[in-house]
Amino acid sequence: MEITTINAELFAKMFLAGANNLEAKKEWINELNVFPVPDGDTGTNMSMTIMSAAKEVAAMTDPTMASLAKAISSGSLRGARGNSGVILSQLFRGFTKVIAEYDELNVRIISDAFQKATETAYKAVMKPKEGTILTVAKGMSDKAAELGEETDDLVYFCEEIIKEGDHVLSKTPDMLPVLKQAGVVDSGGQGLMQVLKGAMDALLGKEVDYNIEAAAQPTEKSSSSNSYIDAQAEQEITFTYCTQFLIMLEHPFTEKQEMDFKSYLESIGDSIVVVADDEIVKVHVHTNDPGKAMQRGLTYGSLTTIIIENMRLERDEKISAMKEKEMQSTQTAEQEIKAMEELTAEEEVQTEEKEMGFISVSIGAGINEIFKGLGVDHIIEGGQTMNPSTEDMLQAIAKVNARNIFILPNNKNIIMAANQAASLTEDKNIIVIPTKTIPQGITALVNYIPDSTPEDNAERMTEEIQLVKTGQVTYAVRDTVIDDKEIRQGDYMGIGDKGILSVGTDMTKTVLTMIAEMIDEDSALLSIYYGEDMDEDSANAIAEKVEASYPDVEVEVHSGGQPIYYYVISVE
Numbered sequence: 001m002e003i004t005t006i007n008a009e010l011f012a013k014m015f016l017a018g019a020n021n022l023e024a025k026k027e028w029i030n031e032l033n034v035f036p037v038p039d040g041d042t043g044t045n046m047s048m049t050i051m052s053a054a055k056e057v058a059a060m061t062d063p064t065m066a067s068l069a070k071a072i073s074s075g076s077l078r079g080a081r082g083n084s085g086v087i088l089s090q091l092f093r094g095f096t097k098v099i100a101e102y103d104e105l106n107v108r109i110i111s112d113a114f115q116k117a118t119e120t121a122y123k124a125v126m127k128p129k130e131g132t133i134l135t136v137a138k139g140m141s142d143k144a145a146e147l148g149e150e151t152d153d154l155v156y157f158c159e160e161i162i163k164e165g166d167h168v169l170s171k172t173p174d175m176l177p178v179l180k181q182a183g184v185v186d187s188g189g190q191g192l193m194q195v196l197k198g199a200m201d202a203l204l205g206k207e208v209d210y211n212i213e214a215a216a217q218p219t220e221k222s223s224s225s226n227s228y229i230d231a232q233a234e235q236e237i238t239f240t241y242c243t244q245f246l247i248m249l250e251h252p253f254t255e256k257q258e259m260d261f262k263s264y265l266e267s268i269g270d271s272i273v274v275v276a277d278d279e280i281v282k283v284h285v286h287t288n289d290p291g292k293a294m295q296r297g298l299t300y301g302s303l304t305t306i307i308i309e310n311m312r313l314e315r316d317e318k319i320s321a322m323k324e325k326e327m328q329s330t331q332t333a334e335q336e337i338k339a340m341e342e343l344t345a346e347e348e349v350q351t352e353e354k355e356m357g358f359i360s361v362s363i364g365a366g367i368n369e370i371f372k373g374l375g376v377d378h379i380i381e382g383g384q385t386m387n388p389s390t391e392d393m394l395q396a397i398a399k400v401n402a403r404n405i406f407i408l409p410n411n412k413n414i415i416m417a418a419n420q421a422a423s424l425t426e427d428k429n430i431i432v433i434p435t436k437t438i439p440q441g442i443t444a445l446v447n448y449i450p451d452s453t454p455e456d457n458a459e460r461m462t463e464e465i466q467l468v469k470t471g472q473v474t475y476a477v478r479d480t481v482i483d484d485k486e487i488r489q490g491d492y493m494g495i496g497d498k499g500i501l502s503v504g505t506d507m508t509k510t511v512l513t514m515i516a517e518m519i520d521e522d523s524a525l526l527s528i529y530y531g532e533d534m535d536e537d538s539a540n541a542i543a544e545k546v547e548a549s550y551p552d553v554e555v556e557v558h559s560g561g562q563p564i565y566y567y568v569i570s571v572e
Helices: 008-031 042-058 065-079 082-099 107-124 133-147 154-175 177-182 187-203 255-268 290-297 333-349 365-373 390-399 415-424 438-446 454-465 507-518 536-549
Strands: 241-249 269-276 280-287 301-310 354-362 378-381 402-408 429-432 469-475 480-482 485-487 492-496 499-504 525-530 554-559 567-571
Touching: 008 042, 008 065, 008 187, 042 065, 042 082, 042 187, 065 082, 065 390, 065 415, 082 107, 082 133, 082 187, 082 415, 107 133, 107 154, 133 154, 133 187, 154 177, 154 187, 177 480, 241 290, 255 269, 255 280, 255 290, 280 290, 290 301, 301 429, 301 454, 354 365, 354 390, 354 438, 365 378, 365 438, 365 554, 378 390, 390 402, 390 415, 402 415, 402 438, 402 454, 415 429, 429 454, 438 454, 438 469, 438 525, 438 567, 469 507, 485 499, 492 507, 499 507, 507 536, 507 567, 525 536, 536 554
Parallel strands: 354 378, 354 402, 402 429, 525 554
Antiparallel strands: 241 280, 241 301, 269 280, 469 492, 469 567, 480 485, 492 499, 525 567
């Protein structure tokens, strides 16, 4: 069977088949996550991303290649969830930029599209890591470039690309030791392969169900899911400030301007990433003078989403004055619903524009109340088992009537979606504070100063969250070995910012061991947020043991109400 061209109708079928195949395999992909905690979501995030685009494609009648490209690019961008979903949306964005110019696709056009897809995805990631979905995509794009000069047969072309993708995927454990230790391949790379294999089925004329339904929402507790915890080694710091910002272009950004800008940044720092689009430029640089980088950026347009991190900042003794309000120890489901309805009603009737607004991702009734007490205007339910999409972020932004809006993702997998929402918002100044945990989000809010500028607040809040250590206690859903720790199904696990801190069969001992790993001589405040499966008495008992062992550390106990994690604990 030889096929030399693909028209819009066939391409639409291929895309829908790829989406369906990923949706069908999402739980299996979730299971490939390295760490055995019940919040694995790579497959779910990728599926919901592609399904957002698939729904737009499925609704089209008589599509052209250009209209398909727009639907896929826009739909996946707005539906992107988590890091894996955002990267997948960038692969689609690059691919569709090429195919949009043609009525029919052949080997050479698709080869060019593969190159553009990989290039776009790599540019979107600040610190590309090999052994991931990016590596698999690059392996296939390199193979596509090679085959583009050898054949016109699309069937042979696609078969060979998929073979190469599977081969590169099988090598990912050799690139990332954490994958090898757990005996799995990269889950994001596997998700990408399922998209291509589904598309291949449609190309070959196999019977595929093209009906698209919304991806199923994950339950709050899924016994089959687990979490990917990425421990990164500390790098030698030459330049003090990690500086990131977006330039909202006033005029088209030429290739020469881009090269000149990169050359200038190289003269004042390193780790440079400059991603130019039609309307925005994303900038990342390590430098000792962030002002110079931003000053040069201002010559091209206005700045937004400014993040400056002091990478040399040593931990100082700090006593937080953040917890001013006491919370109810328990709250009924009826009260939770009422509280959220009241919050929504308040948002809807808000008419007067404020100078500053706040959006926070949260989970659990108690934690929601903390954020509301600290001035958050809109709470997005999410994190752990459910990562909000870029569209969810945009809807929240629309509800907050403020000129400047801070977004607190409170989960590393949500940061990229928040940044994409910021880049898509033109009428408001959106500032994403890169909070990776709930305690970091609380600390960011505590350190907000109303009389300061948005830029000064962003810098201060971003610096302060680096001083927060977070530990979370959950249970393992399968046997594995992580960080040289043998973990059995059902074991309690204490998970820190950079890996597993404790493992055991006794809840209290596991919690106390984790805390011992987190506390140092500079620690002044420890906060315990107990989850929906724990009670205040159990949390207070742990607090008493901590106070006895560490008399110089102030201990606070709060009802978090969060699922999945029995305890979320912060040390400052």
